Amino acid sequence: MQFQCDTTSRTPIYRQLIEQVRSAVARGRLQPGERLPSVRQLSRELVVNPNTIARAYTELEREGTLITQPGRGVFVAEPRNDLTKRGRQRQLEERLEKLVVEAFHLGFTAEELLALINKRIEQFAFASPTKSEANS
Amino acid sequence: MTDVIRTHGLTKYYGAKRVVDSLNLRVERGQVYGFLGRNGAGKSTTIKMLMGMVQPDCGSIELLGEDVATMNPATRARIAYIAEGHPLYNWMTIDEAVRFTRAFYPLWNGTLVEQILDHFELSRKQKLRRLSNGQRAQVSLALAVAPEPELLVLDDPTLGLDTVVRRDFLESLIQIIHREGRTIFFSSHMLGDVERVADRIGIMVDGVLRVDCPTDHFRESVKKLVLEFTGPVPEGFSCQGLVNCWTVGSRLELVLVGYDDQQRAAVEALEPRNIEVVDLNLEEAFIEYTRGRRRSLPLFAEEPRDDQSASDQGAA
Numbered sequence: 001m002q003f004q005c006d007t008t009s010r011t012p013i014y015r016q017l018i019e020q021v022r023s024a025v026a027r028g029r030l031q032p033g034e035r036l037p038s039v040r041q042l043s044r045e046l047v048v049n050p051n052t053i054a055r056a057y058t059e060l061e062r063e064g065t066l067i068t069q070p071g072r073g074v075f076v077a078e079p080r081n082d083l084t085k086r087g088r089q090r091q092l093e094e095r096l097e098k099l100v101v102e103a104f105h106l107g108f109t110a111e112e113l114l115a116l117i118n119k120r121i122e123q124f125a126f127a128s129p130t131k132s133e134a135n136s
Numbered sequence: 137m138t139d140v141i142r143t144h145g146l147t148k149y150y151g152a153k154r155v156v157d158s159l160n161l162r163v164e165r166g167q168v169y170g171f172l173g174r175n176g177a178g179k180s181t182t183i184k185m186l187m188g189m190v191q192p193d194c195g196s197i198e199l200l201g202e203d204v205a206t207m208n209p210a211t212r213a214r215i216a217y218i219a220e221g222h223p224l225y226n227w228m229t230i231d232e233a234v235r236f237t238r239a240f241y242p243l244w245n246g247t248l249v250e251q252i253l254d255h256f257e258l259s260r261k262q263k264l265r266r267l268s269n270g271q272r273a274q275v276s277l278a279l280a281v282a283p284e285p286e287l288l289v290l291d292d293p294t295l296g297l298d299t300v301v302r303r304d305f306l307e308s309l310i311q312i313i314h315r316e317g318r319t320i321f322f323s324s325h326m327l328g329d330v331e332r333v334a335d336r337i338g339i340m341v342d343g344v345l346r347v348d349c350p351t352d353h354f355r356e357s358v359k360k361l362v363l364e365f366t367g368p369v370p371e372g373f374s375c376q377g378l379v380n381c382w383t384v385g386s387r388l389e390l391v392l393v394g395y396d397d398q399q400r401a402a403v404e405a406l407e408p409r410n411i412e413v414v415d416l417n418l419e420e421a422f423i424e425y426t427r428g429r430r431r432s433l434p435l436f437a438e439e440p441r442d443d444q445s446a447s448d449q450g451a452a
Contacts, residue, residue, distance in 0.1 A: 007328035010415040012352050040314055047306050048332050049168055049313060 001029055003037075005046050013048055017056035025065060025076055028125025036066065036074045138165045140200060140287050140319040141186065147194035148181055155181050157343040159195070163321055163336075165286075168313055170334030170351065171323040174426055177340040179323040180220060183291045186321075187217050200286060213241050216285035220292050222272040224264045230275055231260035234282075241283035252278040252308065270301030277308055288312065290322035294329060302329065309333055327419035331355075341426055351418065358421040359395040363388040363408035375402040379425055391424040 001024050005013045024030040036042075039057060043050040057074055060066040067077040103113045141163035148156040156178040163169045173179050184190040186197055188204045197204040202211045224233060230253065238244045253260065256274040258267075267275065273293060280288060294302045306329055312318055313333070324330050330337060330351070337354055339347035347354055358379070369383045373390070377399060380391040388408070392399055395413070403411060416424065 005332075007331045008417060008419075010417045010420075012355065013331065014352065043314070044307070044310055046332075047303065047310055049310070049335060051335050052332075 003042060003046060005048055014052050014056040014059070017053065018059055021056070021060055022065060026124050030076050032076050032078045034076045036076070038073060139163065139198070140165050140167075141169075141321060142198045143186075143195060144197075145195035146182070146185060146192050146197060148178075148185060148190065149193050150181075155343050156185070156192075159343075159345055161338065161345065161348075163319060165319055166317055168320045168333055168335045169322070170330040170337040171321060171340070172325075172327075172330065172337055172422065173323075173340035178343040179340055180291055182340070183289060183321075183323060186289060210242070213243070213283060214285055215287045215289065216280040216283060218276050218280050218288075218290040218293055220295060222269070222276040222293075224272060224276060226263075226265035228264050229260065230258060230262050230264065233264060233275065233279065234260070237279045238282070243283050245282050245284050248284075249278050249282045252281070255308075256304070269296050270298065270304075273297055273301065273305055274308075277305065281312055286317065287319045287321065290320070292323050292325065294324065294326055302326070306333060327417075327422055331418040339422070339426065347425070355416060355418045355421045357394050358416055358425055359392050360414040360416060360420075360424065361390040361392060361395075361403060362412040362414060363390070363403065363406065364410040364412075365406075366409050370406050373406065375399055380427070393425070 001020075003017060003020055005016055007013070009016060011019070021030065021036075030036075036057075037045065039050050039053045042048075042053045046053075057066060057068075061068060061074075064077055064080055066074055068074050100113070108116075139162050141161060143159050143161040146156055146159040146161070147154065155176075159178075159182060161182075171179055171182070181190060185192050186199065186204065188207070199207070200211055200214060202208070225236070228236065234249055252274065256271065258271060258274060262271075264272070264275065277293075280290075294305055297305060309320065310333065313320065320333075322334075334351050336349065337347065337351050338345055339354075349357075364387050366386075369386060369388050371383075373381055373388065375392075375398075377393040377395070378390060379393055382389055388406075390403070
């Protein structure tokens with residue numbers, strides 16, 4: 001996967017990297033078990049201080065998206081959930097609330113909003129319904 | 137001893153003007169420190185004092201734990217310096233410059249010089265006076281890193297370089313950073329470059345070090361607030377950490393440092409119709425910060441570091 005960094009952006013570089021990794025995992029472009037470039041490699045490639053890369057990796061590791069295997073490298077972690085299904089749902093509903101409020105004030109109808117969501121969902125690597133039942 | 141650069145009350149006058157004012161600077165081993173400020177803020181004078189080329193009027197400097205005023209040549213050989221504009225002896229060829237410089241250092245990594253010259257496709261036979269600005273920068277970088285310096289000081293190294301050469305130069309700098317324990321102290325006006333390579337930044341304003349903190353910490357601390365009002369825009373707003381404020385039509389725009397609940401309360405007390413908090417990139421944050429009302433510029437250098445630095449700064 002190709003990473004990018006943009007110093008004119010108002011998002012700090014380490015944050016940009018975190019968002020790129022999270023998005024790539026969600027879209028299935030990075031698979032669990034897949035190996036990421038080392039801190040040194042990516043630092044050289046992006047021409048960015050290695051500490052900035054390390055900061056992004058550490059953050060992603062802390063939230064469980066990546067896992068470091070000492071001596072082997074950095075990998076995409078298997079999906080795991082520390083929160084209960086209810087906790088996760090509450091988090092999601094909070095975000096959803098904001099989205100719906102925003103859509104309302106921008107003048108969208110409920111049908112339009114749903115259509116947009118459905119269209120966007122196609123780009124992501126969601127688990128199939130049966131599998132997701134089994135996982136939870 | 138983890139401090140590679142340490143100054144105590146460093147002060148310099150040019151005539152009656154205090155160009156560097158009681159500077160207490162600390163740079164730790166392994167850090168990449170971006171030294172920023174507008175033209176005439178005292179950056180180059182500070183760097184020249186660090187290098188022993190300008191005599192301070194007051195205060196002292198330690199590099200690698202040794203006083204600069206009485207530094208012995210062996211310690212000096214562990215420090216490299218690239219001056220502004222990459223001055224070189226123009227009548228020499230690259231090869232002559234390499235052999236000349238080499239004579240001053242006990243340690244010399246000839247392979248590294250080869251690699252850098254090769255990488256930039258520079259021939260040893262070329263005369264220095266025939267080189268472009270970019271090539272001069274590449275040669276001086278090769279000469280500076282060959283002695284495997286523990287501390288590399290660069291005064292605006294990418295000044296006058298085109299975008300491509302600048303990126304090449306940064307790449308080389310990143311390679312140097314990868315060598316463990318190297319400390320780099322550089323001044324620059326290219327904030328995008330600084331954001332890429334610097335762990336920590338210092339900002340000089342009128343000879344005074346006003347900011348000294350991790351790069352991200354600075355940009356996250358400076359916020360722009362846009363307040364919208366239905367009625368007349370209130371005048372004379374003031375609160376702690378206010379750097380700048382101006383009125384645009386029915387809006388009041390504020391630049392604040394260290395935005396917190398206290399400031400939020402002060403802003404909300406104006407009862408605006410809407411408050412928008414805008415994040416800034418490093419360049420925007422730098423511009424807003426340094427063009428502010430100079431006297432009321434807040435200091436926010438301090439956030440805890442590993443050791444006794446906080447108490448130390450308090451005493452200073």
